[in-house]
Amino acid sequence: MPEVTTVILNQAGINRALTRIAHEILEHNKGTEDLVLIGIRTGGDHIAGDLADRIAAIEGEKPPLGAIDITMYRDDLDSRGSLPLGRTEVPFDVDGRKIVLVDDVLYTGRTIRAAMDALIDLGRPRNIQLAVLIDRGHRELPIRPDYVGRNVPTSREEDVAVDFDAERHPCEVRLIKP
Amino acid sequence: MSFGHKHILGIEHLSREDIFQILDTAAGFKEINTRAIKKVPTLRGRTIINLFFEASTRTRTSFEIAGKRLSADTVNISASSSSVVKGETLEDTARNIEAMHPDIIVMRHGASGAPHYLAERLDCAIVNAGDGAHEHPSQALLDLFTIREKKGSLEGLKVAIVGDIAHSRVARSNLYALTRVGAEVRLAGPGTMVPPGIEKLGAEVHHDINDAIRDADVVMMLRIQLERQGKTLLPSLREFSRFYGLNQDNLKLARPDALVMHPGPMNRGVEIASSVADGPQNVILDQVENGVAVRMALLYLVAGGEATEES
Amino acid sequence: MSILIKNGRLIDPANNIDDHLDLLLKDGLVAAVGKNLSVDADETLDADGKLVTPGLIDLHVHLRDPGQEYKEDIASGTAAAVAGGFTSVVCMPNTQPVNDNLAVTKYILSRSEEVGRCRVFPVASITRGLKGENLTEMGELKQGGAVAFSDDGRPVENGEVMRRALEYARPFDAPIISHAEDLSLVGKGVMNDGFVATELGLKGIPWVAEDAMVARDVMLAEYTGGHMHIAHISTRGAVEIVRRAKERGVRVTCEATPHHFTLTEEAVRGYDTNAKMNPPLRTEADREAVRRGLADGTIDAIATDHAPHHRDEKNVEFNIACNGIVGLETALPLALRLVRDKVMDLPRMVALFTSGPADVLGLDCGSLAAGQPADVTLIDPDCEWTLTADQLVSKSKNTPFDGWTLQGAAITTIVGGKIAWQRAEQQ
Numbered sequence: 001m002p003e004v005t006t007v008i009l010n011q012a013g014i015n016r017a018l019t020r021i022a023h024e025i026l027e028h029n030k031g032t033e034d035l036v037l038i039g040i041r042t043g044g045d046h047i048a049g050d051l052a053d054r055i056a057a058i059e060g061e062k063p064p065l066g067a068i069d070i071t072m073y074r075d076d077l078d079s080r081g082s083l084p085l086g087r088t089e090v091p092f093d094v095d096g097r098k099i100v101l102v103d104d105v106l107y108t109g110r111t112i113r114a115a116m117d118a119l120i121d122l123g124r125p126r127n128i129q130l131a132v133l134i135d136r137g138h139r140e141l142p143i144r145p146d147y148v149g150r151n152v153p154t155s156r157e158e159d160v161a162v163d164f165d166a167e168r169h170p171c172e173v174r175l176i177k178p
Numbered sequence: 179m180s181f182g183h184k185h186i187l188g189i190e191h192l193s194r195e196d197i198f199q200i201l202d203t204a205a206g207f208k209e210i211n212t213r214a215i216k217k218v219p220t221l222r223g224r225t226i227i228n229l230f231f232e233a234s235t236r237t238r239t240s241f242e243i244a245g246k247r248l249s250a251d252t253v254n255i256s257a258s259s260s261s262v263v264k265g266e267t268l269e270d271t272a273r274n275i276e277a278m279h280p281d282i283i284v285m286r287h288g289a290s291g292a293p294h295y296l297a298e299r300l301d302c303a304i305v306n307a308g309d310g311a312h313e314h315p316s317q318a319l320l321d322l323f324t325i326r327e328k329k330g331s332l333e334g335l336k337v338a339i340v341g342d343i344a345h346s347r348v349a350r351s352n353l354y355a356l357t358r359v360g361a362e363v364r365l366a367g368p369g370t371m372v373p374p375g376i377e378k379l380g381a382e383v384h385h386d387i388n389d390a391i392r393d394a395d396v397v398m399m400l401r402i403q404l405e406r407q408g409k410t411l412l413p414s415l416r417e418f419s420r421f422y423g424l425n426q427d428n429l430k431l432a433r434p435d436a437l438v439m440h441p442g443p444m445n446r447g448v449e450i451a452s453s454v455a456d457g458p459q460n461v462i463l464d465q466v467e468n469g470v471a472v473r474m475a476l477l478y479l480v481a482g483g484e485a486t487e488e489s
Numbered sequence: 490m491s492i493l494i495k496n497g498r499l500i501d502p503a504n505n506i507d508d509h510l511d512l513l514l515k516d517g518l519v520a521a522v523g524k525n526l527s528v529d530a531d532e533t534l535d536a537d538g539k540l541v542t543p544g545l546i547d548l549h550v551h552l553r554d555p556g557q558e559y560k561e562d563i564a565s566g567t568a569a570a571v572a573g574g575f576t577s578v579v580c581m582p583n584t585q586p587v588n589d590n591l592a593v594t595k596y597i598l599s600r601s602e603e604v605g606r607c608r609v610f611p612v613a614s615i616t617r618g619l620k621g622e623n624l625t626e627m628g629e630l631k632q633g634g635a636v637a638f639s640d641d642g643r644p645v646e647n648g649e650v651m652r653r654a655l656e657y658a659r660p661f662d663a664p665i666i667s668h669a670e671d672l673s674l675v676g677k678g679v680m681n682d683g684f685v686a687t688e689l690g691l692k693g694i695p696w697v698a699e700d701a702m703v704a705r706d707v708m709l710a711e712y713t714g715g716h717m718h719i720a721h722i723s724t725r726g727a728v729e730i731v732r733r734a735k736e737r738g739v740r741v742t743c744e745a746t747p748h749h750f751t752l753t754e755e756a757v758r759g760y761d762t763n764a765k766m767n768p769p770l771r772t773e774a775d776r777e778a779v780r781r782g783l784a785d786g787t788i789d790a791i792a793t794d795h796a797p798h799h800r801d802e803k804n805v806e807f808n809i810a811c812n813g814i815v816g817l818e819t820a821l822p823l824a825l826r827l828v829r830d831k832v833m834d835l836p837r838m839v840a841l842f843t844s845g846p847a848d849v850l851g852l853d854c855g856s857l858a859a860g861q862p863a864d865v866t867l868i869d870p871d872c873e874w875t876l877t878a879d880q881l882v883s884k885s886k887n888t889p890f891d892g893w894t895l896q897g898a899a900i901t902t903i904v905g906g907k908i909a910w911q912r913a914e915q916q
Contacts (some may be wrong), residue, residue, distance in 0.1 A: 069206070072218040072248075072478075081180030082482030084199070085206025121215045190688075268806055289806035290690035291760030310808070312690025347690060374693070375684025 008152055008160075009173035014133070017149030018047070018170075021131055022054035024147050029098055032059050034126065036097045038066040040115050041086040043104035046168040047133055051102060066090035073114035094123040100147075104162040104170070106132040109143035134173055136160050181479035185297045185304040188313035189354035197359055201323050203475035204468070210247055211470055221250035221481055227280040229272070230307070231257040231287040236442055236466065237307050237316070241284045244473035250281075250481075272296050282480055285309075303480045311345045317441050318351035320472040322359065324465050325396055328437055333360035338390040338432070339381075340366045340422060341400030341449050342411075344373040348441045349400060353379050366390035367400075367422060370411040387422050394432040398439040399424050399449045415448050425451040429459070437461045490531055490906060491515040497536025497867065501543055502840035503847070503856035512541055514863035517906035522857060532908075534901060536867055542839045543855050544576025544607075544864025544904060546846040547817065548744050549641070549666075549720055549792035552578070552609070555596060556585025561797035561884045563597065564604040566817075569795070569883035571910035573817040574899025576864035577608040577854055578795075579846075582619070583642040589614040589625045591633045598634050607904050608864070610636040610852065615654045615665060621645050624657055631661045636850045639666035641720055644702055646672060651706060655715030664716040664742070664850060667706045669727070670768065674698035679808050681754040681769040689757065691807065694769050700726035707734045710741050718849055719743035721794050723768040725778030732787040742849045744792035745779045747816055747823040748889070752776070756889055762803045762810035763889040766796070783841060784833040790846035793820045797885030815883045818876075822895035825870055829896070835870075863906035870897045 009017065029035050032055065039048030045067035056062035069086030101115055116128060131147035136154040152175065154160060159176040181199065183191065192200075210218055226245040230238050238254060245252035255275070266274075268287075275283065282303045285293050290310030297304045308314040326332050337356050343349045343365050356363045357380040365376065366384040377383045384390040391397055407415045424438065438450075438460040446452045455462065492514045499510040499522065511526035512519070521528075552566040561569075570578045580597065582588030588597065594611050601609035613635035617623045619642065627638060638658055644667070645651040654665050675698045680686050682693025703719055707730055710717035722728055722743045734741045748766065753773050756764035764770055782788040796813025803810050821842075828838050847855030854864050878891035902910040 071206070072210075072220040074220075077220070077482045080482075082203075082479045085203050085478075087206060088209060117219065121218065122213065267801070267804070269804060287806070289808045291807045294760050295806060310690050311692075344687075350688075350690060373687035374682060375687050378684050379688070 004177040006175045006177075007172060008175045009134075009150055011171050014149070014170050014173065017133065018050055019054055021147040021149060022051055022058060025051070025100055025129075025131065026055060026059055028129070028146070032061045032063050034096060034098050035063045035100065036066060036092065036094070037063050037100050037102055038068055038090060038119065039102040040111060041067055041069045043162055044102045046164050047104055047170060048102035050169050051131065064092045066092065068115060068118050070111060070114040070118050073117045075110060075114070088118065090122055094119065094125045097125050098127055098129070099125045100129045100131050102131045104133050105160050106130075106135045106145055107138055109139045109141035112143050113141050133162060133170060134160055180482060184480070185293070186315055186476050186480060187293050187297060187304065187306050189315045189318050189351045189358070190313065192358070194358050197319070197322065197355060200319055200472065200475050200479065201326060203479060204319070204323050204471040207474040207478070208468065208471035210474075211467070216247050217249055218247065219249045220478055221245070221248040224250040224281040224481055225279065226250045226252045226282045226284060226477065227275055228252060228254045228307070229275065229283050229285040230255065231285070231292070232308070234286055234308070237286065240466070240469040241307060241316075241473050244470050244477055247470070248474055248477060250477065268292060268295065269299055272300055276300050276302055282477060305476055305480060308347055310347065311350070312347050313351045314347040315351050316469070316473050316476060317348050318355040319476070320465055320469040321352055321398065321439060321441075322355050323468045323472050324439070324461055325437065327464070327468070328461060329395060332356070335361045335395040336364065336393060337361050337396040337398060338364045338366065338394040339398045339400065340387055340390060340424065342371040342402055342406070343367045343376060343400070344371045345403065346400050352398065353381055357381070364390040364394070368412065368418070387424070388428055388431055391428055392431045394436055396437045396439060397424060397429065397432055401441060401443065402445060402449050404445065419448050423449055423451065424454050426453050426457070429454055435459075439465060442466070491520070492863075492903065492906065492908070493526060493528060493530035493533045494536050494541055494865065494867065495526070495533060497539045497541035499541040499857065500836050500839045501857040502836050503543065503844035504858055506857070507836050512857065512865065514865065514903065514906045517863050519857050519859050519861045519863055521859060534867065538869070539900065540835070540839070540868040540870055542866050542868060543843040543857050544866050544902065545574045545821065545842040545899070546577040546579070546790075546852065546855055547575045547793050547795065547820070548579045548790050548846045548849060550578045550580050550795040550817065551583065551797065551813070552580045553797060554584065554600065555593065559884075560799050563600045563609065564606070565882070565884045566795070566797070567601065567606040567609060569815070569817040569881065571606045571902040571904065572882040572899070573819070574821045574866040574868060574902055575607060575817060576866065576902060576904045576909070577610060577852065578817075579610045579612055579636060579850065581639060581641040582612050582614040587614050587619050588612070588635075589617045589619070591626070591629055594630055594633050594635050606909050607902075608854065610850070612637045612639050612641070612666060614638065615640045615645055616650060619643050621647055621650055624650070624654055627658050627663060628661055631663050635663070636852065637664045637666050637718065639668065639720065641666060641668045644668050644670050644672060648705060648709065652709050652713060655709055655713040655717065659713065659715040662851065664718045666718045666720050667702070668720050669699055669702035669706055671698045671701045674701065678769075679765065680757045681771050683754065683772060685754045685757060689760070691757070696724040696726055696771065696775070699724045699768055700730065703727040703730050707731065707739060707741050710734070711737070711739045714740065716740040716742070721746050721749065721768055721792070722782070722788060723749045723771050723775060723779065725775050728778045728782040728787055732782065735787065742789040743787070744790040744846070744849070745783055745788045746792060746794045747820045748814060750776060750779045750783060750827065751823050752889065760807040761889060762805065762807055763814055763887050763891075765807060765810050765812055766794075766814060767812040780827060780832045783827065784837060788841075789849050791820060791824055791841040792846065793817055795883075797883055798887045799885060803887050814887050814889060815881060815885050817883065818881050819888060819890050819895070821868065821899055822897045825897035863903060865903040866899050867901040868897065869900045872896070872898055874898060
């Protein structure tokens with residue numbers, strides 16, 4: 001049976017969502033002091049970069065940007081085997097920072113659990129907030145995002161794909177039905 | 179994507195892609211070793227037994243640290259404290275250990291082929307930490323990692339390996355690994371220490387160290403077993419040092435940016451002059467540092483690897 | 490008691506016979522050979538499509554009895570022999586105690602009489618305790634039934650001792666069998682020295698270790714006029730040395746094993762301890778030279794060097810595993826491969842198992858002339874079967890040929906006019 005793909009967020013929609021999230025982050029944190037963005041590879045890191053640019057445009061100051069790879073923190077080594085490792089690049093001290101953890105799609109919450117463990121291994125942040133472009137539900141852990149671009153009800157059989165352009169900016173979100 | 183090998187018995191069985199997968203994985207792990215909290219939960223709950231039938235400080239410690247930084251439980255068993263001295267067979271020793279359900283056995287043994295023997299008989303993964311004069315895969319991989327890190331790539335590099343080739347598992351593993359990634363390998367050693375047919379593995383063989391070193395990008399010195407001197411293989415260490423030792427003079431024949439490597443432990447003043455061992459071109463401690471990351475990579479890949487083919 | 494074997498292809502190299510002839514055995518002796526013999530016999534065997542040959546002789550086996558009966562004993566070893574088509578085996582003296590005195594020789598003979606399934610010819614040692622120093626009482630041993638002298642398993646390192654052994658044995662008409670290797674060149678080697686050993690990181694045994702000792706022993710034979718038999722020859726150099734010596738008229742003979750004409754050092758890859766033997770498996774060029782030597786008469790006999798070892802002695806690291814393999818039950822099909830590979834014709838192959846070894850030791854067997862002992866082997870040269878080590882008759886299962894599909898087998902083995910073994914139909 002052929003896949004059915006529906007565009008659930010186009011470029012304009014993505015722009016509006018991310019700009020709103022940028023404002024919300026600034027508002028919630030009262031500016032950029034001690035604020036850092038850390039994206040989860042791969043996807044979340046690109047969105048974190050996009051958000052950092054938007055924050056810089058609004059506030060005139062770009063928060064430090066990092067990327068983490070959570071492969072070493074996964075809980076599915078047995079079922080998925082040894083996945084290739086990506087690089088964790090957090091070129092600043094996380095102690096005392098307000099970290100906005102960024103991912104593209106929030107689903108079971110296991111990735112976020114792994115990412116929080118990874119962050120805490122890097123130091124002691126003041127707090128960790130979570131920003132996602134899409135929340136598709138089906139949480140398996142008690143994790144709740146602070147900033148959401150769009151809530152998309154899905155079934156477990158469906159898949160959500162975020163496409164990025166050549167500059168690694170998100171350009172389209174698609175819902176794929178099997 | 180999983181690693182295609184259940185065991186790491188030697189480089190001989192690894193493809194160029196396998197080697198780069200290991201090096202790339204090691205690159206990911208290297209960063210952990212410089213953190214304040216040098217530990218990730220990747221292998222939490224796994225048990226790794228370091229089964230060493232031969233004395234080893236460096237390799238055993240390196241594997242132990244690698245396992246611990248991945249949160250595995252690592253247990254060291256050395257021959258002197260094991261039941262081997264009571265005349266137990268290797269198979270029985272290993273089966274007893276396996277009954278305690280380790281996930282990985284890292285083993286060093288004086289007999290070539292001993293890890294292959296166990297791999298055929300046990301269910302758990304075996305990582306060869308050196309077998310006789312056969313292979314020492316983790317050493318070769320950390321050497322490649324270090325060279326790649328310093329030189330950017332491996333292809334086309336000229337690598338001289340000098341010393342007792344015949345009895346060296348480091349030489350064999352490096353020869354397999356370097357030729358597989360496209361480096362050019364030159365071997366040099368006394369006539370009694372170059373084994374027959376080694377050139378068929380793709381190396382140039384020299385008996386004059388100068389010919390091997392000339393224009394080399396890397397000079398890898400092997401440890402000479404001191405007990406070999408004064409017997410039939412080697413008249414004296416003095417003579418060895420004179421004809422096959424690396425010193426500031428002959429090192430000038432190599433490229434000015436050539437790396438000086440040694441698997442350790444070094445015999446200063448025998449195969450390598452102190453001035454060279456401590457000189458600006460030496461990357462000997464980088465090798466040791468990278469050893470931990472490379473062994474983390476091996477343990478990780480083997481632990482996650484549902485074998486898609488026999489290694 | 491009489492047996493008539495009809496319709497077979499009778500190959501008797503001792504008498505230059507290769508023809509479709511019937512064979513009548515009576516009272517333990519060959520009674521008649523001829524076309525369409527029509528006599529009443531107690532038993533008639535139809536050998537249509539089969540080979541009928543003198544009973545096969547193995548010049549070199551280790552029965553391990555006395556002393557190492559957990560590996561093999563006279564009953565099990567001779568049972569394995571007849572299962573492989575052999576009616577006579579020549580057993581080496583490296584037992585525990587060593588067969589260096591009449592008591593042990595007599596034990597072997599009487600025990601063979603008691604429980605043996607085939608003829609057993611003991612070889613006594615050259616030196617007491619195989620120590621390479623003092624000669625054994627060769628005269629008494631020869632009179633008591635020893636057919637030759639050997640320190641097999643070890644070379645006689647001292648040239649003087651070997652010289653005197655040849656000189657002393659000569660008047661008793663007893664050959665000296667040399668296990669030829671220069672131990673100083675062997676060192677701690679565990680396989681053939683060369684590229685494979687280099688790759689596997691195993692210590693090598695160079696061919697020159699064998700060639701040098703074979704050269705010495707051949708020269709000692711030439712010097713003393715004694716009869717030197719080189720056991721398990723395995724290198725092209727050694728074959729060439731024997732070939733040249735024979736041309737000069739030196740009293741030298743030699744034997745080669747099925748594993749040396751079948752396998753090469755490549756079999757060691759994977760550290761298979763059943764590929765560990767002494768002399769070691771050599772290179773393709775050596776294997777080729779051995780095959781040529783067997784064909785052209787340089788090598789006088791195929792001998793198995795049947796060396797049973799317990800599983801525990803092989804199921805260890807390669808460098809500490811015992812040397813050797815069992816060979817009695819695989820020799821014939823492996824030799825038949827030489828015929829199929831056109832290395833030699835069938836009569837030559839049969840000669841290497843019959844007249845060849847009989848001539849080396851002057852044994853009164855290996856011929857189907859009337860009046861000879863009724864030792865006969867019926868061979869199906871074509872049947873295909875797969876070897877399963879666990880099903881070997883020998884007590885020990887150390888064979889590198891486990892799982893091999895073989896062609897040809899002894900189907901009936903007759904010793905002294907009695908059927909000692911018949912192959913089950915199913916196999």
